[in-house]
Amino acid sequence: MELTHIAKTVMEKRYLRMKEDGTRETPDEMLRRVARVIAAVEEKYGASKKEIRAVEERFYQLMDRQDFMPNSPTFTGAGTALGQLSACFVLPVGDSLPEIYETMKQAALIHQTGGGTGFAFSRLRPAGDVVRSSQGVASGPVSFLRVYNASTEAIKQGGTRRGANMGILRVDHPDILQFIESKADITQITNFNISVAITDAFMEALEKGTEYELINPRNGEVTGKLSAKLVWDKLVENAWKTGEPGIVFIDRINRRNPNNHVEVIEATNPCGEQPLPPYGSCNLGSINLANFVKNPYTDRAEVDWERLGEVARTATRFLDNVIDANKYPLPQIAEKALRDRRIGLGIMGWAEMLVQMGLPYDSEEAVALGNRVMTFIKQKALEESMALAEVRGPYPEWEGSQWHKAGLKVRNATLTTVAPTGTISLFAARPDLPCSGGIEPKFALVFTRNQAGALMLDVDGQFASIARREGWYSDELMQQVADRGTARGVSGVPEKWQRIFATSHDITPEWHVRMQAAFQGGDGLPVDQQPVDAAVSKTINFPHHATVEDVGKSYALAWQLGLKGITVYRDGSRASQVLTTGDKT
Numbered sequence: 127m128e129l130t131h132i133a134k135t136v137m138e139k140r141y142l143r144m145k146e147d148g149t150r151e152t153p154d155e156m157l158r159r160v161a162r163v164i165a166a167v168e169e170k171y172g173a174s175k176k177e178i179r180a181v182e183e184r185f186y187q188l189m190d191r192q193d194f195m196p197n198s199p200t201f202t203g204a205g206t207a208l209g210q211l212s213a214c215f216v217l218p219v220g221d222s223l224p225e226i227y228e229t230m231k232q233a234a235l236i237h238q239t240g241g242g243t244g245f246a247f248s249r250l251r252p253a254g255d256v257v258r259s260s261q262g263v264a265s266g267p268v269s270f271l272r273v274y275n276a277s278t279e280a281i282k283q284g285g286t287r288r289g290a291n292m293g294i295l296r297v298d299h300p301d302i303l304q305f306i307e308s309k310a311d312i313t314q315i316t317n318f319n320i321s322v323a324i325t326d327a328f329m330e331a332l333e334k335g336t337e338y339e340l341i342n343p344r345n346g347e348v349t350g351k352l353s354a355k356l357v358w359d360k361l362v363e364n365a366w367k368t369g370e371p372g373i374v375f376i377d378r379i380n381r382r383n384p385n386n387h388v389e390v391i392e393a394t395n396p397c398g399e400q401p402l403p404p405y406g407s408c409n410l411g412s413i414n415l416a417n418f419v420k421n422p423y424t425d426r427a428e429v430d431w432e433r434l435g436e437v438a439r440t441a442t443r444f445l446d447n448v449i450d451a452n453k454y455p456l457p458q459i460a461e462k463a464l465r466d467r468r469i470g471l472g473i474m475g476w477a478e479m480l481v482q483m484g485l486p487y488d489s490e491e492a493v494a495l496g497n498r499v500m501t502f503i504k505q506k507a508l509e510e511s512m513a514l515a516e517v518r519g520p521y522p523e524w525e526g527s528q529w530h531k532a533g534l535k536v537r538n539a540t541l542t543t544v545a546p547t548g549t550i551s552l553f554a555a556r557p558d559l560p561c562s563g564g565i566e567p568k569f570a571l572v573f574t575r576n577q578a579g580a581l582m583l584d585v586d587g588q589f590a591s592i593a594r595r596e597g598w599y600s601d602e603l604m605q606q607v608a609d610r611g612t613a614r615g616v617s618g619v620p621e622k623w624q625r626i627f628a629t630s631h632d633i634t635p636e637w638h639v640r641m642q643a644a645f646q647g648g649d650g651l652p653v654d655q656q657p658v659d660a661a662v663s664k665t666i667n668f669p670h671h672a673t674v675e676d677v678g679k680s681y682a683l684a685w686q687l688g689l690k691g692i693t694v695y696r697d698g699s700r701a702s703q704v705l706t707t708g709d710k711t
């Protein structure tokens with residue numbers, strides 16, 4: 127493994143474990159530990175010692191070559207007393223005090239293990255509604271959202287990071303307007319992302335310009351009506367102001383869930399890429415696409431399909447094993463995980479693959495390739511899941527699923543997810559070949575990093591090595607790129623590279639949304655052909671001067687192109703940004 131300085135620091139701080147002799151394990155020993163624990167599962171399915179060793183070596187190679195990384199909790203949890211390996215959980219919130227506080231306790235336990243939690247507050251009766259036992263009035267979903275937030279504040283996740291949450295409310299809940307405004311003050315509810323669950327009925331009312339009904343979840347009674355346009359405009363305006371709330375198209379999510387014969391999804395994990403049913407969980411892992419280009423930076427550049435296929439299959443086996451190696455934080459979660467065997471194989475380093483292929487992110491070719499790569503990975507994951515089902519059996523809930531109906535006997539209810547890979551993309555990055563998170567474009571080529579108050583200049587490894595190789599590198603030029611926040615329009619950078627090195631702010635919101643759609647796949651695809659079974663983590667970046675209407679257009683396009691959800695961020699709309707491009711600091 128060839129790690130960057132940042133990766134080493136992060137690993138040392140949070141990932142490398144103390145060994146029995148009191149010294150800290152090395153990064154290599156960490157990979158060995160993870161490979162050993164995940165391969166050991168094979169014994170359960172009749173593998174010999176020799177076969178287990180061979181699988182262990184394959185798993186180790188996946189990570190050592192930086193071809194694939196499992197989600198953070200698998201690194202921090204494998205072979206430890208806690209032993210919790212999944213990143214994503216969704217818990218139900220019932221409409222009674224004991225249920226509300228029981229779930230809050232459960233979330234605290236999950237946060238301790240490094241997992242993130244999502245909740246729908248949609249079942250809670252609205253503020254001001256009757257409470258029979260106390261003869262009082264209910265305080266409503268938003269007040270409990272605040273209580274959960276305070277609880278999270280008190281607990282550090284996995285010892286070092288704070289818990290991450292997603293709070294969701296259905297658009298037909300009577301408290302929806304209050305919910306939409308709940309994070310207008312950005313100093314509030316900071317441990318939650320919030321999203322509105324948009325129904326088909328709402329979208330129909332929006333298209334027709336009519337009102338839609340608000341329903342009290344306690345008794346199913348219609349309590350009033352709101353103009354769909356009014357609610358939509360408020361949503362968009364708040365997203366423009368602060369980036370929140372995001373939206374998820376909840377009926378679409380359920381329609382396209384391969385496992386929708388046994389469950390109803392009402393929420394997602396914190397970053398939105400994993401819609402899950404109550405007590406659902408998922409372990410994720412991502413392939414570093416930067417490693418799969420033959421003849422990079424030449425006219426003959428092409429995807430190394432053969433090696434990508436092999437890695438996708440081994441990674442699928444790895445993730446299926448994680449389900450058995452996992453120690454679950456609650457019995458309800460263990461039961462559900464073992465009945466559905468959800469996994470989320472995804473990708474990272476997409477931006478770096480594109481540069482090697484010579485394709486700008488904002489091009490038809492790039493969008494087409496994104497769809498092709500993800501569909502291919504899904505196909506390989508499916509092949510492996512079917513092979514596993516032959517030996518280990520299909521997942522227990524398989525009968526009646528969309529897979530079953532399509533004649534596909536699979537081991538896992540869902541196979542693919544595009545996660546943000548916030549930390550593991552650092553582990554996959556090498557000094558001369560970085561790895562951007564998920565399907566995000568490069569944020570900047572030369573940027574200033576605000577590290578403990580000091581501003582440091584950092585040049586993208588791929589950009590720097592091309593510039594050096596071609597002889598146009600100079601500190602002055604890099605400073606110019608930093609000042610502009612992009613290579614486009616900087617005359618010292620060859621025109622070809624100005625175009626290919628597209629950064630998030632060069633790319634219009636429409637291209638961001640189209641790329642997300644290419645990976646997600648639209649409505650109506652057969653279950654084996656939808657590239658992503660779960661969802662895609664993506665931030666649609668807007669320049670500071672973007673208008674409310676611009677944000678509205680992206681939300682509408684998200685619906686048209688079949689996205690399961692959308693999250694936007696307008697530059698400078700929140701006080702503290704970790705990363706800033708040169709001209710903003």
Ligand code: UDP
Nearest residue numbers: 197198213241242290397545547548549550
């Ligand atoms: N997550 C979390 N806390 C964090 C970061 C991530 O709970 O600080 C969870 C959350 O469910 C998120 C998922 O992990 O959606 C995947 O995030 P990411 O891919 O960034 O995690 P990594 O494996 O890179 O740490």
